Amino acid sequence: MSVTKELDVSIRGAFGATSPGVSDRPASAALENLLSDIQGSDPHVRTKAWQAAGEVGAVAVQPLAKVAEEGEMEVSRAAKRAMWQIVRYAGRPDGDGKEKDAVVSELVALLSTSLSVPVRREVVRMLSEIGGNESVSAISSLLSHSNLREDARMALERIPGDESLEALKIALNSVPQDFKPNVAQSLRARGVEVEGIPCRKLVPTKQTNVKPLAAR
Amino acid sequence: MKRTRKVSRRSFLAATGVAVSAPYLIPARALARAGRPGANDRITVAVVGVGGMGGGHLREFLRLRRRGEVNVAAVCDVDETRLEKALKMSGRGVEPYRDYRYILERKDVDAVLFATPDHWHGVQTVHAAEMGKHVYVEKPACCTIEEGKAMIAAANKNKVSVQVGSQGRSQPEAYLAHRYLVNEVIGKVDKVACFHYDSPIDENPVPDSDPPPELDWDMWLGPLPWRPYNQNGCHGVFRWFLESGGGQIRDRGAHVMSCAMWWMGADGTGPVSVEATGTPPHIGLWDSAVTMDVTYEFKNPDWTMTWNQHTGNAVPAEERREGEAAIGRPGYGAVYHGDRDTFTHWGGDGGTWAERKCREWEPPPGAKDVYRSPGHKEDWFNGIRTGAKTIMNIEAAVGVANLCILGNLSYILGRKLYWDQRKMEIVGDEQARRMMSRPQRHPYHL
Numbered sequence: 001m002s003v004t005k006e007l008d009v010s011i012r013g014a015f016g017a018t019s020p021g022v023s024d025r026p027a028s029a030a031l032e033n034l035l036s037d038i039q040g041s042d043p044h045v046r047t048k049a050w051q052a053a054g055e056v057g058a059v060a061v062q063p064l065a066k067v068a069e070e071g072e073m074e075v076s077r078a079a080k081r082a083m084w085q086i087v088r089y090a091g092r093p094d095g096d097g098k099e100k101d102a103v104v105s106e107l108v109a110l111l112s113t114s115l116s117v118p119v120r121r122e123v124v125r126m127l128s129e130i131g132g133n134e135s136v137s138a139i140s141s142l143l144s145h146s147n148l149r150e151d152a153r154m155a156l157e158r159i160p161g162d163e164s165l166e167a168l169k170i171a172l173n174s175v176p177q178d179f180k181p182n183v184a185q186s187l188r189a190r191g192v193e194v195e196g197i198p199c200r201k202l203v204p205t206k207q208t209n210v211k212p213l214a215a216r
Numbered sequence: 217m218k219r220t221r222k223v224s225r226r227s228f229l230a231a232t233g234v235a236v237s238a239p240y241l242i243p244a245r246a247l248a249r250a251g252r253p254g255a256n257d258r259i260t261v262a263v264v265g266v267g268g269m270g271g272g273h274l275r276e277f278l279r280l281r282r283r284g285e286v287n288v289a290a291v292c293d294v295d296e297t298r299l300e301k302a303l304k305m306s307g308r309g310v311e312p313y314r315d316y317r318y319i320l321e322r323k324d325v326d327a328v329l330f331a332t333p334d335h336w337h338g339v340q341t342v343h344a345a346e347m348g349k350h351v352y353v354e355k356p357a358c359c360t361i362e363e364g365k366a367m368i369a370a371a372n373k374n375k376v377s378v379q380v381g382s383q384g385r386s387q388p389e390a391y392l393a394h395r396y397l398v399n400e401v402i403g404k405v406d407k408v409a410c411f412h413y414d415s416p417i418d419e420n421p422v423p424d425s426d427p428p429p430e431l432d433w434d435m436w437l438g439p440l441p442w443r444p445y446n447q448n449g450c451h452g453v454f455r456w457f458l459e460s461g462g463g464q465i466r467d468r469g470a471h472v473m474s475c476a477m478w479w480m481g482a483d484g485t486g487p488v489s490v491e492a493t494g495t496p497p498h499i500g501l502w503d504s505a506v507t508m509d510v511t512y513e514f515k516n517p518d519w520t521m522t523w524n525q526h527t528g529n530a531v532p533a534e535e536r537r538e539g540e541a542a543i544g545r546p547g548y549g550a551v552y553h554g555d556r557d558t559f560t561h562w563g564g565d566g567g568t569w570a571e572r573k574c575r576e577w578e579p580p581p582g583a584k585d586v587y588r589s590p591g592h593k594e595d596w597f598n599g600i601r602t603g604a605k606t607i608m609n610i611e612a613a614v615g616v617a618n619l620c621i622l623g624n625l626s627y628i629l630g631r632k633l634y635w636d637q638r639k640m641e642i643v644g645d646e647q648a649r650r651m652m653s654r655p656q657r658h659p660y661h662l
Contacts, residue, residue, distance in 0.1 A: 043499045051496065074421065074500075092631055093646065129651065153655075153658075154656075158653070158654075185658050199659075201659045201661055201662075205315060208315075209296060212310070213303060213304070213307065213310075
């Protein structure tokens, strides 16, 4: 079994079905080459591979996430950069809307997997660039995740539209007390007046251990 | 504060309710007309970020303190080793802080200099302006388009003087170059070709680790999205991350393009399109372009600026100089293409060197003259005292930073971008428009 097919099977086993139209697509030679080159030992080949990942598209998102999760440091980094290339290529103004939708769908699917926090954090940030209403629910669900809630909050702030705004408004009432100022910050950034939760940006909190010379 | 005015230190402290035993100084603005110190008043300053550049600024302020021109009230850093060193250099009477917001609360501080990593510039400038402090902030002014807009709005609303540290504008040979170009000695300029050597590569990547105990990593990151500490991703080398320093184009572009916009009379204008290509590093943590080529098209008047980032730039033999006048930054500068001749300068920061023919040019009777800066800090002090626009005021600096940001965005996205200068917006590209801003971590936000 090829590297690609092996990954394909294991990912689908671990993370479940992906978006229609993508999951049935056979692993292409381009995908196979991409994954092979990214996992190779030559950093120059790896770099060329991630740079060219954009056109491979949605079908590569989940296999790359797995490589990002499990690969050696430089391989993992290259896999993440390849995912970013796909996001940037899919979001081009003259692009095919369906292609972008497929990429978003693959990214959304990753949020509910058991992938590590660093990888899912990266995915949330990718969605903040190209996600729309379809990604709001999955991102909102991370507002209850202690290590991902700040990235989820920032993504919702950035994704335009009423649904992300509504999600932030709902979150203001549902998140723990210590996180309410963060959500209030996002709402203010979106032009909503928030009462009862003062902005803390100008409130100093961090004390130094260095003493003034006269006090020694 | 020198006691040159009618209000004594003691009576001022009594009137403002500050304990007489407190080490705090009287702000110069308290003794002059509303909001502005008088011509003979010492300006009370604080320095936030006392590492490489900040350490240099602090030394300069201490020199000015010895001459009786400023008071130094406080130093601040999130790295306690650096803070301790700066405090020892400053001597007694200077308060140390980790959190700059304590300084902003001090009524005795007139002005704050921020020499922090680039991702802090926008937030700290806005915060300081909102607290009524005059600001000197290192270049580049901002990391996102929306940060720049917020900086301009905050400075204007609060009527504070902002100087951005593209100090090339204040160099003696920058004055000569400006005058030379304004008088069209090389004719009408329709192209400025900026050149710079390439960005470095993180050749020895290491895994993430715990931050050293002396460093407040959360505060160092500030507005940036969370990332774990990495010894190759902190002091100094933040320049090589697209999200913070932005590579050579934002680090040195903020100097070379600053000179270009000033000398071309283009402050307040912007390009209509930006197109970039580049090569990424093949290894390591850093992600800014190693080599890069960017083209900016300006209209009405029509001209082009390019940024070419490659190895191999050098000073021709006939332009070499010896001793103190030697060209210390041979690897970067710009070539101005006029319809009669060309003109080259090297550097563009604290060192700016103009071509020999420009230095030797004698203005004929009736030639135009241009503003000659008394020095970048002195120009800022003048702005603080009089309300005059500084030579690298926030509008001009944001305009230059936007060029650098747009170049990087085009590189990142792999496509040409179109720009509406009046609205300060990218047009026709939804993804790029989202990237004009970046949500910031709580509570380190605009």
